[in-house]
Amino acid sequence: MSRSILTLPAFAKVNLSLRVLGKRPDGYHEVDTILQTISLHDTITFTVTETPEIVLSCHDRSLPTGVDNLVYRAAESLRAQFAPGKGARIRLEKRIPAQAGLGGGSADAAVTLIGLAYLWQISAKVQQLLEIASTLGADVPFFFFGGAARGTGIGHDLTPLSDAPDQFLLVIKPNANISTSAAYKSLKARSLTTVEAKTILSSSERGDISDRFDSKGSKNDFEPVVFELAPDIERAKGALMRAGAAVASLAGSGSAVFGIFDNRDAQERAIQMIEVQTGWRVFLCRTVGRSTYRSAMSAAGEIFALLVGR
Numbered sequence: 001m002s003r004s005i006l007t008l009p010a011f012a013k014v015n016l017s018l019r020v021l022g023k024r025p026d027g028y029h030e031v032d033t034i035l036q037t038i039s040l041h042d043t044i045t046f047t048v049t050e051t052p053e054i055v056l057s058c059h060d061r062s063l064p065t066g067v068d069n070l071v072y073r074a075a076e077s078l079r080a081q082f083a084p085g086k087g088a089r090i091r092l093e094k095r096i097p098a099q100a101g102l103g104g105g106s107a108d109a110a111v112t113l114i115g116l117a118y119l120w121q122i123s124a125k126v127q128q129l130l131e132i133a134s135t136l137g138a139d140v141p142f143f144f145f146g147g148a149a150r151g152t153g154i155g156h157d158l159t160p161l162s163d164a165p166d167q168f169l170l171v172i173k174p175n176a177n178i179s180t181s182a183a184y185k186s187l188k189a190r191s192l193t194t195v196e197a198k199t200i201l202s203s204s205e206r207g208d209i210s211d212r213f214d215s216k217g218s219k220n221d222f223e224p225v226v227f228e229l230a231p232d233i234e235r236a237k238g239a240l241m242r243a244g245a246a247v248a249s250l251a252g253s254g255s256a257v258f259g260i261f262d263n264r265d266a267q268e269r270a271i272q273m274i275e276v277q278t279g280w281r282v283f284l285c286r287t288v289g290r291s292t293y294r295s296a297m298s299a300a301g302e303i304f305a306l307l308v309g310r
Contacts, residue, residue, distance in 0.1 A: 004048040006115050009041040009296050010107040011146060011288055012096045013139070014169070014251045014258050020187060020221040028138075028154045029184060034161070035103075035139070037146040037288040038169060038258075042094050042108055044071070046115045049087040054079065058092040070109040070136055077132050078113055083120045097281060099177040101252025103143070109136045110143030111297075118303040126307055144307050146297075147290025163289035168267035170240060170274070173256045173281040176230035183253035186225040218249045226254040233257060236280065243270035258285075 013035050021030040049055070054075045056065040066072055071092055079086055090112065096104030113129055116122075133140040138155035148161040227234035233250065237257045240248040244266055245259030261267040267284065276282055288296075290308075297304045 003119060003121075005046065006119055006299060007043060007045040008111050008115050008299060010044055010096075010104070010111040010143070011037045011293065011296070012040040012102040012104060012107060012171075012285075013037050013142065014102065014171070014249075015220060016148075016249075017218055018220045018222060018250075018252065024154070029187075030153065031151065031155055033151045033155065034148065035142050035151055036148045037143075037293055038171070038285040039288055040096055040102065040171060040283050040285050042092060042096050042104060044093070044108060044111055044115065045091040046112075046119055047089045047091075048119050049089055052085045052087045054088055054090065056090045056092065058094060060094045063092075063094065063098070070105040070140075071112045074109040074112040074132070074136055074140075075116055077135065078116055078120075078122070078129075081128075081132065082122045082124055083116075086116075086120045088116060088119065097173040097256060099179055100173050100256035101178075101180075101250065101254045102171070102256050103139045103252065106137045106139035107143045109133070109140050114144065114297065114300050114304055114307065118300040122303075129307070145290065146288060146293030148287075160290065163291060164287075166289070167287045168261045168264050169258050169285040169287070170243070170245070170261070170267060170270055171251065171256055171258045171283040171285055172236040172240065172274075172276075173283075174230070174232045174236045174277070175279040176232045176255045178226055178230060178233070178254040180253045182229070183222050183226055186229060187222065218247045220250045222253045223250045226250055230255060232277075235277070239275045239277075240270070243274040245270065 016034040016036050018033045021032060023029050054072060056069060056072045058065055071090060096102050110133055113133060130141050134156055141156055142149055142158055147163055150159045150161060233255050237248045240259030246262055248259040251258050261270055294308055
């Protein structure tokens with residue numbers, strides 16, 4: 001494989017549960033969440049250049065390609081700390097909707113750090129790369145590993161969870177857009193998780209992944225406020241339930257929702273019967289376990305192997 005060009009997927013995630021425990025003195029919120037990578041993904045191609053600059057392009061012209069894009073910021077942060085004088089052209093093919101709670105920007109940032117660390121032959125400790133990731137967003141470190149994980153603190157403290165057989169999902173992105181900051185600002189004290197609910201979450205976490213796909217384990221504290229801000233999102237969740245989803249929930253802080261189906265046949269029947277409103281986008285997905293995630297990222301060679309502890 002050429003060490004001057006590399007193409008990697010950047011997988012989306014859903015939060016199988018998301019409990020907000022309260023606001024911290026530093027202004028961030030304490031959370032307890034279970035994250036799971038899914039097959040919906042962006043694709044990023046990196047090409048090393050002789051000129052010392054980062055050039056980002058994207059077929060979606062509505063997206064910024066400068067400092068307001070996490071891919072650009074990840075590349076510049078990595079270069080400033082470990083690779084002054086290096087350069088790259090980065091081509092981003094977006095499929096993960098923005099402002100959907102699916103972690104698209106965070107996934108893109110993590111994959112950029114992984115891909116360029118490999119191409120630029122950077123000698124950095126795992127912790128150093130994770131520190132850069134943490135400055136870019138609370139979810140970014142999770143995408144260094146993929147699969148299922150429990151996130152605590154502000155989401156940075158990750159505990160890997162066991163994989164299970166693939167689960168089948170439908171993800172709906174309604175017309176509404178909800179930014180993470182807007183969702184947190186609207187979060188009322190009544191929506192915060194109780195001690196009892198936190199105990200239920202911890203208990204459900206001890207089983208395998210399939211044990212977490214139930215009505216108790218899939219609670220998301222953002223639902224009441226997000227549904228109030230944008231009723232279209234609540235209608236999308238209702239459409240998934242009417243189509244036979246065993247569980248349906250808001251993805252992260254919104255605005256996408258996802259439904260989990262018992263098997264592939266149930267998923268395929270649902271896509272035929274679901275009441276899709278004008279402008280909604282629907283994605284057929286599967287969960288992506290850690291072993292599959294590792295295989296997809298293996299093109300990044302020893303850098304990724306170092307990150308995941310091989």
